[in-house]
Amino acid sequence: MTEQQLREQMVTLARSMFERGYATGGAGNLSLKLPNGHFLATPTGSSFGRLDAERLSVVDIDGNHISGDRPSKEVAFHLAIYRNNSECNAIVHLHSTYLTALSCLEGLDTDNAIKPFTPYFVMRIGKLPVIPYLRPGDPRIAEELAKRAADYRAFLLANHGPVVTGSDLIDAIDNAEELEETAKLALMLDGKSIRYLSDEEITDLQGRGK
Numbered sequence: 001m002t003e004q005q006l007r008e009q010m011v012t013l014a015r016s017m018f019e020r021g022y023a024t025g026g027a028g029n030l031s032l033k034l035p036n037g038h039f040l041a042t043p044t045g046s047s048f049g050r051l052d053a054e055r056l057s058v059v060d061i062d063g064n065h066i067s068g069d070r071p072s073k074e075v076a077f078h079l080a081i082y083r084n085n086s087e088c089n090a091i092v093h094l095h096s097t098y099l100t101a102l103s104c105l106e107g108l109d110t111d112n113a114i115k116p117f118t119p120y121f122v123m124r125i126g127k128l129p130v131i132p133y134l135r136p137g138d139p140r141i142a143e144e145l146a147k148r149a150a151d152y153r154a155f156l157l158a159n160h161g162p163v164v165t166g167s168d169l170i171d172a173i174d175n176a177e178e179l180e181e182t183a184k185l186a187l188m189l190d191g192k193s194i195r196y197l198s199d200e201e202i203t204d205l206q207g208r209g210k
């Protein structure tokens, strides 16, 4: 896809997420890798419902602002993931309701906040490590994500929300939506007797693709 097509895709997909309630107000941010090696990101303070293709931010791998409006304050953590995972070409950060609710719970397993009970979670996400709470925009979020970026496709920022990667923006958003629905189910099932997938069933799903 050309840069112009990728700009228009970001605007269209962001609006769709906004209209379906995955993003509200000015929360969340998106980025994707451009054909020239730069990165397209949502401007800081922008709403997913009202992005302008011509005003999207462009930054280089070192975070230098190349063009467009001022980039998201989280662009440093997006770049930390790209630097450490060559398979990642797009990133979605949301404050979606169920994942954010999950991120506020005490006693989460920090290696994997959602114990698998459906195949698609295993196939699309695998595991969901929890990043300790840091205020939005804190440069240490990038350090924490850099340490884990090579090994995971998604992360849960404690008391904040998810960060989800993909091979392109459609893939990253599909992963984010699947993860949000899985968190919704996990919270619906809280306190009920769940039949979790067995280790054997999880192993059988791993490496089969989506």
Ligand SMILES: O=C(O)[C@@H](O)C(=O)COP(=O)(O)O
Residues within 6 Å of the ligand: 026, 027, 028, 029, 042, 043, 044, 045, 046, 071, 072, 073, 074, 093, 136, 137
């Ligand atoms: O939670 C926050 O403040 C940020 O992580 C966020 O979601 C929106 O920040 P910008 O991308 O700078 O608008």
Ligand SMILES: [Zn+2]
Residues within 6 Å of the ligand: 027, 028, 093, 094, 095, 136, 160, 161
């Ligand atoms: Zn945020």
